[in-house]
Amino acid sequence: MASELRLTTLANNAGTESVDTTYVINGSAKAWVDFTTITTTSARDSFNVSSLTDLGTGSTTITYSTSMGSANYAGSYYTGANDSGTSYNTFNNDWTGGFGSKTSSSVIAGSYNNSFVDSHKNDVVVMGDLA
Amino acid sequence: MASILKVDELRGIVSAGDITVTSEGGAATQSLQQGLAKAWVGFNTITSTSIFDSHNVASLTDNGTAYTTINFSSNLNSTGYSLTASAGSASFRICLDTVGSNTDLTGSCNTYATRTDNGSGLDFDKGSAAIHGDLA
Numbered sequence A: 001m002a003s004e005l006r007l008t009t010l011a012n013n014a015g016t017e018s019v020d021t022t023y024v025i026n027g028s029a030k031a032w033v034d035f036t037t038i039t040t041t042s043a044r045d046s047f048n049v050s051s052l053t054d055l056g057t058g059s060t061t062i063t064y065s066t067s068m069g070s071a072n073y074a075g076s077y078y079t080g081a082n083d084s085g086t087s088y089n090t091f092n093n094d095w096t097g098g099f100g101s102k103t104s105s106s107v108i109a110g111s112y113n114n115s116f117v118d119s120h121k122n123d124v125v126v127m128g129d130l131a
Numbered sequence B: 001m002a003s004i005l006k007v008d009e010l011r012g013i014v015s016a017g018d019i020t021v022t023s024e025g026g027a028a029t030q031s032l033q034q035g036l037a038k039a040w041v042g043f044n045t046i047t048s049t050s051i052f053d054s055h056n057v058a059s060l061t062d063n064g065t066a067y068t069t070i071n072f073s074s075n076l077n078s079t080g081y082s083l084t085a086s087a088g089s090a091s092f093r094i095c096l097d098t099v100g101s102n103t104d105l106t107g108s109c110n111t112y113a114t115r116t117d118n119g120s121g122l123d124f125d126k127g128s129a130a131i132h133g134d135l136a
Helices: A021-026
Strands: A009-011 A018-020 A031-036 A042-047 A049-056 A059-064 A074-079 A090-094 A104-111 A122-127 B004-006 B020-022 B029-031 B039-044 B050-055 B057-062 B067-072 B082-088 B094-097 B108-115 B126-132
Touching: A009 A021, A018 A021, A021 B020, A031 A049, A031 A059, A031 B082, A042 A049, A059 A122, A074 A104, A074 B082, A074 B094, A104 A122, A122 B082, B039 B057, B039 B067, B050 B057, B067 B126, B082 B094, B082 B108, B108 B126
Parallel strands: A009 B004
Antiparallel strands: A009 A018, A031 A042, A031 A122, A049 A059, A059 A104, A074 A122, A090 A104, B020 B029, B039 B050, B039 B126, B057 B067, B067 B108, B082 B126, B094 B108
């Protein structure tokens, strides 16, 4: 049977460390995903992500299982856009407004010369409020 | 009235690794364990690679200019975890990237700092990384 505990503070048994439950709830990631866009766009593992959509070279839309409460959440995107040998001459950037929807986010991986590239490893984390 | 729970371990009843928390808006619930960062570190690679502060990070390995390995104290249960990181330099605009064809392991992950103007590697003053995923 499910049980519910309503608290303001969590502390260790010694009482030497504690955290307000506001930080637990607000400080928890609301979604994360690790995925590849090489050959086929697919997730290795994820949390609160229902699907990935391949929008073309380097670009992906991430759709959430449970929507965010507003579009004002913080999203982080990280990738190794150029995987060839010892060349790491790449960086990533996002669509303008890529983290601007409650139900999904879009990200794109690009090289320093502004060409878009697929990548073996793409990681996204979303912090904010759920609906 | 404020309430404080003093415990050393939180564990789910139905599933030990799954405790549900109610969302900020009250309309949804989520797994507490899934949302928690499993590791984080603030570090620099100028002169010597060193940690400012960290959680679940045993050490950093300096693999040469711009290239750092983050070694976890407790391993992740698979390589399908999410690594997000960024870095800043006083001299150039830089970006922190993953390395090669997903070289992350359950016990460590890699970062590489790249200048955005010409793509060359660069050591940096302050880098930050966070890991979200499943612990072993």
